[in-house]
Amino acid sequence: MDPLSELLSLLRPHRAISSRFDAGGEWSIQFGGQHKHIKSYVILSGECWLAVDGVENVMRLEQGDCFVLPSARPFRLASDLALPSVAASAVFSEARGGGVATVGEGGSFSLLVSRFAVDGKHADILLGLLPPVVHLLKKSDQVLLRWSVERLMQELREKKPGGDLIAQDLAHMMLVQALRVNLAESFSEGTGWFFALADKQLGLAITAMHADPARRWTLRDLAIQAGMSRSVFALRFKDVAGETPMQYLTRWRMLLACDRLAHAGDPVSVIAETLGYESESAFSAAFRRFIGCSPRQYCRSVNEDRPR
CATH class of the missing domain: 1.10.10.60 (Homeodomain-like)
Structure with missing residues (x-):
């Protein structure tokens, strides 16, 4: 087994949860540290800013962009980072298992999010070996991740026999694909x-x-x-x-x-x-x-x- 596969197998992804976020007007959401969780996102429509704690550069994201947050660092998503933030727990509390979280009347920005837990007393050590944010830029890579998130939401929403296992496998595949793409790219700076x-x-x-x-x-x-x-x-x-x-x-x-x-x-x-x-x-x-x-x-x- 190759090193990346070995590391991810030790994390043992499970308990996949997926939802959709729909926002209208101006908005800013603060996400706390995702302890022993990994999140994947696909921008369906509109644009937003992403700021991850400890990462110097903020990212401007637009329709079709996909990104994965393997670390447990707090982060913000916003239409404008100068706006005061609302806690994510207040927005996503009822958007579980394929549900929709809405800010304002919605309609101007939408994304799919998949979150899954990882196992082990030392999962934080393993997650610390991964980059804090993985941004997929190629259209072919974005299409694959988007398909995976949409299929994951479908499995969680329809609750068919075997759906929990399929959802876990999809979540794992999404993480592997995103990290594999990053490994294939050339890094000029960074330690770890x-x-x-x-x-x-x-x-x-x-x-x-x-x-x-x-x-x-x-x-x-x-x-x-x-x-x-x-x-x-x-x-x-x-x-x-x-x-x-x-x-x-x-x-x-x-x-x-x-x-x-x-x-x-x-x-x-x-x-x-x-x-x-x-x-x-x-x-x-x-x-x-x-x-x-x-x-x-x-x-x-x-x-x-x-x-x-």
Whole structure:
């Protein structure tokens, strides 16, 4: 499985919700932090501004534009960003399962929105590896995302047998498609895992780590995978990814461990071996450093959080 697919599989998207927004006149809506949620949008008609917390540039969006917000950052949608904002909870409270949220008399701006939850105690860490906003510019990509959102709304609205499963699969597909398009584009600036994966040479090293996380990787081994000298690779990886190759390898191993502890039920000793640790104690020490508790404490906290 490729690195992007692996990361998204750990997020385990579920509980898809879709609705439509219709606005008239002047308006501005403030969305709070979307904790453990990912949202996809398609502009059906009109224009608006998008401002995401922590992102320097605001975006002007128009009919046909599609964008995805994989992070949990607060954001604003508005006809004019100078206007005072209304909380999204007051607008969308009744627009669930294919419903319509209306501001004013509607008619001048409309969009489709799909929101789905992601799973895991450390979903925020995984979401933090993704870009804060993904804007699809090509018409072919927009058509695919729009079809997915419209089909998702149809499934949620009609509630046919198997509709919940189809809705979840559609939501997952929308996210994968949007991120895949972004990876294919050229990034000139930015720091983080997604930028490193988008870099052709660094991406080869990341793919190698994901393909064999149990291997005793050395800096030299990874530099060879990337087709770079050891010193140049180490410097470039740190500059782009924001951490050293070995720090990233440990991070990925611990995220895999969290998922297996929560869902596979494997003994700690087995997980330690499959992730390249010579002993359970060495694995447990690394796990505690990264996660902040022992593997067994983590299992107990996961079980306590599960609905009864």
